[in-house]
Amino acid sequence: MSAAGLDGHGPEVLAEIAEVRETVARLHAELPRWELVVWTAGNVSQRLRTADLFVIKPSGVTYDELTPESMVVCDLDGNLVDGTRSPSSDTAAHAYVYRHMAHVGGVVHTHSTYATAWAARAEPVPCVLTMMADEFGGDIPVGPFALIGDDSIGQGIVETLSTSRSPAVLMRNHGPFTIGKDAKAAVKAAVMVEEVARTVHISRQLGEPTRISQEHVDSLYDRYQNVYGR
Numbered sequence: 001m002s003a004a005g006l007d008g009h010g011p012e013v014l015a016e017i018a019e020v021r022e023t024v025a026r027l028h029a030e031l032p033r034w035e036l037v038v039w040t041a042g043n044v045s046q047r048l049r050t051a052d053l054f055v056i057k058p059s060g061v062t063y064d065e066l067t068p069e070s071m072v073v074c075d076l077d078g079n080l081v082d083g084t085r086s087p088s089s090d091t092a093a094h095a096y097v098y099r100h101m102a103h104v105g106g107v108v109h110t111h112s113t114y115a116t117a118w119a120a121r122a123e124p125v126p127c128v129l130t131m132m133a134d135e136f137g138g139d140i141p142v143g144p145f146a147l148i149g150d151d152s153i154g155q156g157i158v159e160t161l162s163t164s165r166s167p168a169v170l171m172r173n174h175g176p177f178t179i180g181k182d183a184k185a186a187v188k189a190a191v192m193v194e195e196v197a198r199t200v201h202i203s204r205q206l207g208e209p210t211r212i213s214q215e216h217v218d219s220l221y222d223r224y225q226n227v228y229g230r
């Protein structure tokens with residue numbers, strides 16, 4: 001593993017890298033805190049504003065060992081630019097999303113239990129909760145089956161989310177990938193997808209949940225995205 005290094009980047013880029021390393025390290029701690037991952041099975045990244053680079057965790061390091069300094073910097077082809085360890089095994093997927101979705105500033109992958117159970121069934125989570133209309137603007141879609149390590153997962157994420165308002169996709173037989181304007185927004189979507197996947201699963205044990213009409217989904221989505229919390 002050889003890294004190109006950060007020589008040639010100016011102080012503004014170096015300052016942002018230091019800031020994003022802190023942010024991404026801190027946000028990784030949210031994954032076990034919200035019980036979205038076991039061992040090392042999930043990752044968070046954030047794109048820089050000042051350069052075509054992103055910060056992601058190193059592969060195979062447990063969450064309690066992650067520090068800002070251990071975060072790695074990659075270019076948008078997923079090549080290691082700065083860091084002492086190999087980047088996450090999902091780096092190619094994160095990089096593909098950044099290359100093809102200009103509005104995305106953060107990507108998260110987890111194997112959270114209920115969302116992954118829906119992914120194993122290859123079944124979208126139907127929009128039967130106001131919280132789903134708010135955050136996802138409809139059903140949470142399922143992406144295709146894809147092998148880990150090359151562009152396949154990224155292609156599946158981009159294809160699926162390009163035709164949906166949802167910031168979350170359940171990659172078939174794998175688990176949820178979420179996007180956001182930054183890593184914090186993508187972590188929020190990862191927390192939300194697990195919460196609604198769990199609630200809808202429990203609801204199904206009691207009978208068939210009732211869908212929210214498209215008109216009401218649109219109204220709820222508009223209020224939450226444009227009015228809530230402002």
Ligand SMILES: O=C(CO)[C@@H](O)[C@H](O)COP(=O)(O)O
Nearest residue numbers: 040041042043059060088089
């Ligand atoms: O989906 C998988 C493996 O099934 C991956 O998400 C890894 O579990 C995450 O590993 P690293 O980020 O530590 O490479």
